[in-house]
Amino acid sequence: MVALLATGSVFVLEVYAALRTGSLALLSDAGHLLVDLSGLVLAYIALRWASRPATPQATYGFYRAEVLAASVNGFLLVGIVVFLVYRAVDRLRSPLVELDHVFVLWVALVGLAANVVAALFLHRDAGENINTRGAFWNVVGDGLASVGVIASALLVRWTGDPGWDTYVTFLVAAIIAWGAAGLLRSSMAILLETAPPHVDMEDVKRAVEGIDGVVDVHDLHCWTLTPGQYALTMHVTIEQRRVPTFHGVTQAIEDLLEERFGLDHCTIQVEPEGPAVDRFDSVQGELPP
Numbered sequence: 001m002v003a004l005l006a007t008g009s010v011f012v013l014e015v016y017a018a019l020r021t022g023s024l025a026l027l028s029d030a031g032h033l034l035v036d037l038s039g040l041v042l043a044y045i046a047l048r049w050a051s052r053p054a055t056p057q058a059t060y061g062f063y064r065a066e067v068l069a070a071s072v073n074g075f076l077l078v079g080i081v082v083f084l085v086y087r088a089v090d091r092l093r094s095p096l097v098e099l100d101h102v103f104v105l106w107v108a109l110v111g112l113a114a115n116v117v118a119a120l121f122l123h124r125d126a127g128e129n130i131n132t133r134g135a136f137w138n139v140v141g142d143g144l145a146s147v148g149v150i151a152s153a154l155l156v157r158w159t160g161d162p163g164w165d166t167y168v169t170f171l172v173a174a175i176i177a178w179g180a181a182g183l184l185r186s187s188m189a190i191l192l193e194t195a196p197p198h199v200d201m202e203d204v205k206r207a208v209e210g211i212d213g214v215v216d217v218h219d220l221h222c223w224t225l226t227p228g229q230y231a232l233t234m235h236v237t238i239e240q241r242r243v244p245t246f247h248g249v250t251q252a253i254e255d256l257l258e259e260r261f262g263l264d265h266c267t268i269q270v271e272p273e274g275p276a277v278d279r280f281d282s283v284q285g286e287l288p289p
């Protein structure tokens with residue numbers, strides 16, 4: 001909420017200043033702030049939503065709301081980048097004649113100060129959560145963007161060329177694009193149900209097949225519900241001699257997965273080795289006694 005208020009007031013100030021001075025660099029900084037704002041609002045809504053309990057139909061609860069919010073934010077960033085590059089190319093063709101660089105400088109300094117405040121507040125819990133992390137990197141990126149705008153105002157002052165305002169716009173657009181790429185990469189990986197980066201699936205397969213009584217592991221899947229919450233399913237073929245005590249095998253697998261890979265939400269299907277001793281077939285569909 002603190003980050004939201006600080007970012008919101010600076011956004012209004014920067015748009016006003018950008019319109020008054022015609023500075024595209026300031027407008028790009030404001031554009032980045034707009035995405036920060038939507039990102040913060042989305043993160044806030046998603047956090048509230050994600051903490052709702054599971055229902056009989058929504059069995060996983062609403063964890064993925066956070067991941068959805070992060071990807072929406074990533075696409076918004078891409079839109080802002082396209083808009084800024086378009087405007088900057090336009091500005092290269094018809095450059096500004098002059099720029100009130102003193103005013104731009106002061107507004108950019110205020111923007112930088114607000115960013116530092118927001119980053120300090122968000123940094124405290126930016127670890128696991130994809131949205132606070134996304135929002136945190138947005139604010140850091142925006143701090144860099146403000147530094148860029150400050151540098152452009154100084155360059156305009158020293159060289160007398162308002163073109164620096166446009167060159168810095170490309171730089172800010174690149175910073176935003178970099179942030180968007182990271183956010184989209186991590187949220188898409190989760191939506192595509194890829195295995196979490198810290199779990200090497202070949203390693204999991206080897207480790208489980210190393211357990212006494214396990215012959216083979218197949219249909220192995222592991223995915224992220226939301227950062228910090230993982231699920232895994234697998235089929236294991238076990239030796240005939242271990243069938244009566246298969247519970248010991250599944251327990252050993254569960255312990256291994258939890259201790260070594262930090263996976264505690266696992267579903268294991270046990271299948272006996274060799275041709276099934278299938279009593280159902282021999283009695284033609286009748287149930288065994």
Ligand SMILES: [Zn+2]
Pocket residue numbers: 218219235236271
């Ligand atoms: Zn199977």
